[in-house]
Amino acid sequence: MGLSTAWQLSQWGHQVALFDPRLNQPSETGIPSSRGNGTSASLGVLMGHVFRRSSGRGWRLRQRSMALWPKWIAELQRFEPALSLNRSLIQIAEDASAFERMRKLASDRSHLGIQAIPPGDIETIWPTAQFGALRSKNDGRINPVLLQKALRLALASSSVELVPEPVDALTRKNPGWQLNGSGGHRSVHDAVVICAALASPALIEPLGHSRPISPVLGQALALQCADGPSNWQGWPSVLVDQGFNLIPNGPKRLLLGATVEPGDSAAHSPLELMRSLNDRAPTWLKDAEPIEQWSGLRARPVDRPAPLLEALEPGLILASGHYRNGVLLAPATAEWIANGFANDANGF
Numbered sequence: 001m002g003l004s005t006a007w008q009l010s011q012w013g014h015q016v017a018l019f020d021p022r023l024n025q026p027s028e029t030g031i032p033s034s035r036g037n038g039t040s041a042s043l044g045v046l047m048g049h050v051f052r053r054s055s056g057r058g059w060r061l062r063q064r065s066m067a068l069w070p071k072w073i074a075e076l077q078r079f080e081p082a083l084s085l086n087r088s089l090i091q092i093a094e095d096a097s098a099f100e101r102m103r104k105l106a107s108d109r110s111h112l113g114i115q116a117i118p119p120g121d122i123e124t125i126w127p128t129a130q131f132g133a134l135r136s137k138n139d140g141r142i143n144p145v146l147l148q149k150a151l152r153l154a155l156a157s158s159s160v161e162l163v164p165e166p167v168d169a170l171t172r173k174n175p176g177w178q179l180n181g182s183g184g185h186r187s188v189h190d191a192v193v194i195c196a197a198l199a200s201p202a203l204i205e206p207l208g209h210s211r212p213i214s215p216v217l218g219q220a221l222a223l224q225c226a227d228g229p230s231n232w233q234g235w236p237s238v239l240v241d242q243g244f245n246l247i248p249n250g251p252k253r254l255l256l257g258a259t260v261e262p263g264d265s266a267a268h269s270p271l272e273l274m275r276s277l278n279d280r281a282p283t284w285l286k287d288a289e290p291i292e293q294w295s296g297l298r299a300r301p302v303d304r305p306a307p308l309l310e311a312l313e314p315g316l317i318l319a320s321g322h323y324r325n326g327v328l329l330a331p332a333t334a335e336w337i338a339n340g341f342a343n344d345a346n347g348f
């Protein structure tokens with residue numbers, strides 16, 4: 001969120017400084033094993049059009065992000081040509097009533113590329129889909145590691161000042177805000193945008209703002225499949241069954257993600273999760289060999305809807321708590337912030 005917001009603001013002509021201790025670390029490549037932030041642990045699935053509601057802020061942000069992503073990717077490919085928007089997502093219906101809801105959604109959203117698939121049409125790729133599925137032509141996936149790499153390269157060629165230190169304290173200056181970095185950096189800015197995920201509440205509490213955020217563990221696996229589809233012919237970029245995301249990732253390779261219980265440690269074996277899929281996993285998946293596993297923390301706002309996007313007071317903007325959809329919502333979030341400054345919106 002910080003990288004994309006800094007990139008957006010600098011493109012709109014603002015003088016920007018980005019503070020993050022992770023700027024010191026080399027950009028990860030491939031599948032990182034040490035996933036220091038939420039974004040690196042993420043699978044990068046974009047479920048914008050299949051969102052169940054069709055009004056409210058969540059829907060508007062999703063629609064805006066899905067409209068912006070193709071432009072963002074086209075621009076960021078200049079910095080990282082391997083970055084791509086891998087479109088197409090299939091969601092498996094868990095029962096007959098779920099398929100009925102999918103049919104209704106498909107008839108309301110055919111203009112967005114949503115289509116209901118009868119069971120017979122999906123059984124070649126997912127034989128346990130007895131009730132049918134929903135296909136979204138324009139949802140899909142972005143590799144979050146490549147995305148961060150592209151944004152870092154874009155920032156390196158921009159005028160954004162990169163400060164590889166955590167911010168320890170924020171102080172009101174009238175006018176402006178003073179930032180104290182843990183490495184001794186001190187500077188005053190007209191406005192501050194806080195995108196520190198789980199670390200955000202501690203930065204705003206001393207200023208009298210309480211926005212608690214709780215960690216929700218997410219786990220993921222990279223698998224090598226001995227049997228099963230070798231080239232993923234007919235597969236979408238993402239297949240979702242009972243909340244598990246399956247992502248083809250090269251010949252006989254698959255990424256598998258799942259959300260687990262609240263807390264901050266991996267309580268269950270991801271292997272068990274993978275093998276269960278509530279008994280709907282095909283044999284080739286049950287037998288697949290894990291080649292990597294990792295977990296990360298999702299930042300979920302307490303008693304408020306995700307994300308926390310608000311001007312807490314003039315020049316103090318919070319953009320955190322994106323929970324399950326921070327990759328999806330990055331462009332819409334960055335644009336919301338840039339628009340707020342451009343229009344001198346309330347609180348900016």
Ligand SMILES: Cc1cc2nc3c(=O)[nH]c(=O)nc-3n(C[C@H](O)[C@H](O)[C@H](O)COP(=O)(O)OP(=O)(O)OC[C@H]3O[C@@H](n4cnc5c(N)ncnc54)[C@H](O)[C@@H]3O)c2cc1C
Binds near residue numbers: 001041165196298
């Ligand atoms: C396993 C897993 C799977 C996920 N799958 C998806 C998915 O498929 N699709 C999707 O859209 N989302 C997904 N998410 C959610 C998504 O990853 C997050 O919503 C998103 O990455 C949040 O981005 P962020 O920038 O707010 O947080 P982060 O990526 O965690 O970044 C926060 C940054 O703040 C920095 N920071 C912390 N404290 C300070 C400080 N004091 N000063 C300066 N900097 C500081 C940190 O170094 C860090 O770089 C997933 C999450 C997990 C864990």
